Amino acid sequence: MNEPGPMAEHTATAPPPAEATGPVHHKDYHASKMGMWLFLFTEILLFGGLFLLYASYRAKFPEAFHAGGRTLDVFLGGLNTVVLITSSLTVALSITALRRGELVRCLWLLAFTVACAGGFMVNKTIEWTAKFHHGLIPGSEHMAALPHGQSVFYGLYFAMTGLHGVHVIIGASVLAWVMLLIKQGKVTAEDYVVLENAGLYWHIVDLVWIYLFPLFYLIS
Amino acid sequence: MDQTDDRTKNTGGWGFMEPVGKGGIATWIFSTDHKRIGLLYMSLILTMFAAATIMGLILKLKLMTPGSTLLTPQQYNAMFTLHGVIMIFMVVIPSIPASFGNIFLPLHIGANDVSFPRLNNFSWWLYVIGACLALASIFTGDGPPDTGWTFYVPFSERTTTNVSLAVIAVFILGFSSILTGLNFITTVHRLRAPGMTWRKLPLFVWSLYATGWIQVLATPILGITALLIFAERVLHLGLFDATKGGDPLLYQHLFWIYSHPAVYIMILPAMGVISEIIPVFARKPIFGYNMIAFSSLAIAFAGSLVWAHHMFTSGMSDTAVLVFSFLTFIVAIPSAIKVFNWLSTLYKGSISLDPPLLFALGFIFMFSIGGLTGLVLGSAGTDIHVHDTYFVVAHFHYVIFGGTGLGMFAAMHYWFPKVFGRMYDHGKAAWSFWLILLGMNVLYFPMFIMGLQGMPRRYYDYLPQYAPLQMVSTWGSWILAAGLILMFWNLYKGSRFGPLATQNPWGGATLEWTLPTPLPHEAFHGDPIAPEPYDYKGIHPDE
Amino acid sequence: MTESHVIPHEHQHEPLSYRFLTLIWVGLMVLTAITVAVSEINLGEWNIVLAMAVASAKASLVIFFFMHLKYENWLIKGMVLTAFVILAIAIGLTFVDVGLRY
Numbered sequence: 001m002n003e004p005g006p007m008a009e010h011t012a013t014a015p016p017p018a019e020a021t022g023p024v025h026h027k028d029y030h031a032s033k034m035g036m037w038l039f040l041f042t043e044i045l046l047f048g049g050l051f052l053l054y055a056s057y058r059a060k061f062p063e064a065f066h067a068g069g070r071t072l073d074v075f076l077g078g079l080n081t082v083v084l085i086t087s088s089l090t091v092a093l094s095i096t097a098l099r100r101g102e103l104v105r106c107l108w109l110l111a112f113t114v115a116c117a118g119g120f121m122v123n124k125t126i127e128w129t130a131k132f133h134h135g136l137i138p139g140s141e142h143m144a145a146l147p148h149g150q151s152v153f154y155g156l157y158f159a160m161t162g163l164h165g166v167h168v169i170i171g172a173s174v175l176a177w178v179m180l181l182i183k184q185g186k187v188t189a190e191d192y193v194v195l196e197n198a199g200l201y202w203h204i205v206d207l208v209w210i211y212l213f214p215l216f217y218l219i220s
Numbered sequence: 221m222d223q224t225d226d227r228t229k230n231t232g233g234w235g236f237m238e239p240v241g242k243g244g245i246a247t248w249i250f251s252t253d254h255k256r257i258g259l260l261y262m263s264l265i266l267t268m269f270a271a272a273t274i275m276g277l278i279l280k281l282k283l284m285t286p287g288s289t290l291l292t293p294q295q296y297n298a299m300f301t302l303h304g305v306i307m308i309f310m311v312v313i314p315s316i317p318a319s320f321g322n323i324f325l326p327l328h329i330g331a332n333d334v335s336f337p338r339l340n341n342f343s344w345w346l347y348v349i350g351a352c353l354a355l356a357s358i359f360t361g362d363g364p365p366d367t368g369w370t371f372y373v374p375f376s377e378r379t380t381t382n383v384s385l386a387v388i389a390v391f392i393l394g395f396s397s398i399l400t401g402l403n404f405i406t407t408v409h410r411l412r413a414p415g416m417t418w419r420k421l422p423l424f425v426w427s428l429y430a431t432g433w434i435q436v437l438a439t440p441i442l443g444i445t446a447l448l449i450f451a452e453r454v455l456h457l458g459l460f461d462a463t464k465g466g467d468p469l470l471y472q473h474l475f476w477i478y479s480h481p482a483v484y485i486m487i488l489p490a491m492g493v494i495s496e497i498i499p500v501f502a503r504k505p506i507f508g509y510n511m512i513a514f515s516s517l518a519i520a521f522a523g524s525l526v527w528a529h530h531m532f533t534s535g536m537s538d539t540a541v542l543v544f545s546f547l548t549f550i551v552a553i554p555s556a557i558k559v560f561n562w563l564s565t566l567y568k569g570s571i572s573l574d575p576p577l578l579f580a581l582g583f584i585f586m587f588s589i590g591g592l593t594g595l596v597l598g599s600a601g602t603d604i605h606v607h608d609t610y611f612v613v614a615h616f617h618y619v620i621f622g623g624t625g626l627g628m629f630a631a632m633h634y635w636f637p638k639v640f641g642r643m644y645d646h647g648k649a650a651w652s653f654w655l656i657l658l659g660m661n662v663l664y665f666p667m668f669i670m671g672l673q674g675m676p677r678r679y680y681d682y683l684p685q686y687a688p689l690q691m692v693s694t695w696g697s698w699i700l701a702a703g704l705i706l707m708f709w710n711l712y713k714g715s716r717f718g719p720l721a722t723q724n725p726w727g728g729a730t731l732e733w734t735l736p737t738p739l740p741h742e743a744f745h746g747d748p749i750a751p752e753p754y755d756y757k758g759i760h761p762d763e
Numbered sequence: 764m765t766e767s768h769v770i771p772h773e774h775q776h777e778p779l780s781y782r783f784l785t786l787i788w789v790g791l792m793v794l795t796a797i798t799v800a801v802s803e804i805n806l807g808e809w810n811i812v813l814a815m816a817v818a819s820a821k822a823s824l825v826i827f828f829f830m831h832l833k834y835e836n837w838l839i840k841g842m843v844l845t846a847f848v849i850l851a852i853a854i855g856l857t858f859v860d861v862g863l864r865y
Contacts (some may be wrong), residue, residue, distance in 0.1 A: 031335045031410040037839055038402040041846040047775035048850040049444035049474055053459060055854055056470055060865040074799065081795055085821075089788040092829045096778040139456035150463025155457040155464070159448070166669040195832035196831075203830045211822045251861065409838070437849045473857050524849055540860035 064149020427492025490627025502569025586622025611671025644714025
C-alpha cells in the first residue's frame with residue numbers, strides 16, 4: 001500500500017509542448033493537508049467497520065467478552081498504550097523541531113518514534129505468541145472448538161490488533177522515509193507539510209489503539 | 221464572454237492527444253494530464269463494458285428457452301457473478317467520474333488540472349491492477365467466483381472458486397475510487413478560478429463533489445468487508461460463521477453500508493451530466509439551480525441511511541425493517557426534485573433534439589421508471605413479494621443502465637466533439653438512441669412482470685409459464701446490442717473521420733466551450749473569467 | 764505562483780511549543796492511568812461507558828492538539844465531524860437491527 005500523493009504532491013504536468021508557455025503549477029499546502037485528512041477518514045472508516053462488528057458482538061456475547069478480556073495482559077496492553085502515546089508526542093515534537101530549524105533534534109525525535117513503533121511490535125509479538133501457545137491460532141481446531149462468544153472475541157482480537165499492527169508498520173515505514181527526505185533537504189523548515197502529514201497518519205494509528213486498548217483489555 | 225483567440229481554430233489536429241516530447245506509450249500511461257488520464261480510464265471502462273455486456277448477452281441467450289443447457293449451472297453462476305462484478309466495480313462506478321469527470325471537472329472550475337495529478341495517474345494504475353486481478357480470477361484455480369457480486373456469506377467463505385482473488389481485486393479497485401474522490405474534493409475546494417464561487421459551479425461539478433464524498437467515506441467499508449472475506453477464507457476467523465458464533469447478517473450490513481451509497485456514486489455524476497445537457501438544448505437556464513446542487517448533497521447524505529432495505533427478508537429485526545423502509549422513502553425526494561427541475565427547464569425552452577438531448581431525455585424516462593419501482597422495493601410490505609425476483613433485476617437495470625448508462629452515452633455525444641475535434645453523424649446517433657431505448661425496454665420491462673409473477677433472480681432455469689416473456693426479453697437484448705454497436709461505431713467513425721467540430725457546436729456556456737477544439741494540452745493561460753454556467757445570452761450553437 | 768509548499772509567514776500557525784505538547788502528553792498519561800484504575804472497580808454497565816468516555820477524552824487531546832485540528836479552519840473541522848457522524852450513523856443504525864435481535 002503506497003502513501004498517497006498528498007504526502008509529496010505538486011501539480012506539475014508533463015512538459016508542455018513548444019506553443020504553451022503557461023504557469024508552472026504550484027504546490028498547495030492547504031490542498032496537501034486537506035488531501036491527507038480525507039485519506040485519514042478512509043482509515044477511520046476502515047477500522048470503523050471492525051468497531052461496528054465489535055459493538056455488535058459485544059452486545060451479543062457480553063460475558064464471553066468479559067472473560068476474554070481477562071485473558072489479555074493489561075500490563076502489556078497498557079505498556080503499548082504508553083509507547084504509542086509517547087511516540088505521538090515525539091512525532092509532534094519533531095514537527096516543532098523542524099519548523100524551528102533544529103534538524104538534528106527533529107531526526108532524533110523521529111528515530112525515537114520509529115523505535116517506539118518497533119517496541120510496540122515486539123510487545124505485540126510477545127502477546128500473540130503467548131496466545132498461539134495456548135492454541136489460540138486463527139483457524140486452529142482449538143479455536144474452532146471454543147464456545148461461540150469466545151471464538152468471536154478472539155477472532156475480533158486478531159483481526160483488529162492485526163490490522164492495527166499492519167498500520168503500525170506502514171506508519172513507521174513512512175516516518176523512516178520522511179527522515180530520509182529531511183536528510184536530503186526535500187522536507188524543510190519552510191516546506192514541512194510532508195512531515196505534518198506523516199505525523200497525522202501516525203496519530204491515527206495511536207487513535208485506533210486508544211480505543212482498542214479499553215475495548216479489549218479493560219473490560220473485565 | 222468571448223475568450224477566443226487564434227488557438228481556437230480547429231485545423232484538424234489532435235490537441236492534447238498530440239505527442240508530448242518524443243511521444244510513445246509512456247507519455248500516455250504515466251501521464252499526469254487529467255485529460256489523458258480520463259481517456260485512459262475511458263478506454264478500459266468501455267473495454268470492460270464490452271466484455272460484461274457480452275456476458276449479459278450470453279446469459280440472456282441461455283435464458284431464452286427453459287431447459288437450455290447453453291451454460292452449465294456452474295458456468296451460469298460464474299457468468300452472472302462476473303457480469304455483476306465487472307459492471308459494478310469496473311464499469312459503472314468509475315464510468316463518468318473517472319473519464320468525463322477527470323477531463324472536465326478542472327475545466328469547469330477554470331483549473332488546468334486536479335490537485336494531485338500524480339495521485340490521479342496512480343489511481344488509474346490501481347484500476348488496471350484491480351482489473352487484471354479480477355480477470356485473473358477467471359482463468360486460475362477453480363475458476364471465477366460463483367457467489368453473485370454480493371459475495372454473501374456463508375457461501376463466499378466455502379466455495380472453492382476464486383473469491384479470494386476477486387475480493388483482493390475489489391479492494392484495490394475500491395482504493396482507486398477513493399483516491400479519485402479525494403482528488404476531486406480537494407480540487408473543487410482549492411483550484412476554483414477567481415470569481416468561481418460555489419454558486420457559479422456547473423452542476424456537473426456539484427454532482428462530482430457529492431460523489432467524491434461518498435467515494436471517500438463509504439468505500440473503506442467495502443475495503444474492510446473485502447478484507448474480512450479474505451480473512452474468513454484464509455484464516456478461518458469465523459467472524460461471520462454461524463457455527464463459530466458469527467452473524468451472517470453482519471456481513472450483509474457491512475456489505476450494504478457501502479453498496480447502497482455506491483449506487484449514488486453511480487447515479488449522481490450521470491445526473492450531473494443531464495443537468496449540463498438539458499439547459500443547453502433548451503437554451504434556458506436550469507430551473508432551480510440551488511435545489512439541484514443541494515439535492516446532490518442531500519442524496520449523498522440520505523443515501524447513507526438506507527442500506528438495510530436490501531435486507532428486509534434477511535431476518536433482521538422488525539423495527540429495523542420499518543426504520544429503513546421509512547428512511548428509503550426520504551431519499552427518493554431529492555431525486556424527484558431533480559426530475560421536476562429538469563422537466564421545468566425544458567418547459568417553454570427552445571428545444572433542439574440533438575443526440576445529447578435524446579440520450580438525456582431517455583435518461584429521464586428510464587430513471588423515472590427505475591426510481592418509481594424502487595419505491596415498490598423500498599416499501600417493506602411489497603418488497604416481501606418482490607425481493608430476490610426479476611423485479612429487482614429490472615429495477616436496477618433501469619436505474620443503472622437506463623440511468624447511468626444513458627447518462628454516459630449522453631456525455632459521450634455531448635463532449636466527444638470537444639475531446640476528439642470531430643463531429644459524428646447525428647442521424648445515426650439518433651437511430652442508435654432509439655434502438656438502445658427500445659432494446660432496453662423490451663429487455664427489462666418483461667422482467668418487472670416476471671418478477672411480480674414470482675420468477676426468482678439468479679436461477680439457472682425456470683418454469684414454462686415464464687417462457688414467453690423470457691424469450692421477448694432475450695430479443696430485447698439483441699435490439700439493445702444492435703443499438704450499442706451502431707452507437708459506438710458511429711462515435712468511433714465520427715471521432716476519427718468525421719467533419720471537423722467547431723469550438724462550441726452546442727452553444728454551451730460552461731468554460732470548456734471557450735477552449736479550442738480539440739482540447740489543447742494546457743487549457744487556461746492565466747485565470748479565466750468565471751461565467752454564469754447557464755446563461756446563454758449571446759451564445760449560439762455552431763451546429 | 765509559488766514553487767513550493769512555502770506558506771507566507773503571516774499565514775503560518777506558530778508551531779506548538781515543546782512544553783505545551785509535553786503537557787498534553789502528561790494529560791494523556793494521566794487519563795490512561797485513570798482508565799486502567801477504574802477498570803479494576805466493578806461498576807457494571809458503567810465500566811464501558813466510562814472507558815469510552817476516557818478514551819474519547821484521550822482521542823480529543825490527540826486530534827485537537829497533536830493533530831492540530833484546534834488550529835485548523837472550519838472546513839477541515841467540518842470534514843472531520845462529517846466522517847465521524849457517518850461512522851456513528853453506520854454503527855447506530857446497525858444497532859436498530861442488532862440491538863433488538865441479540
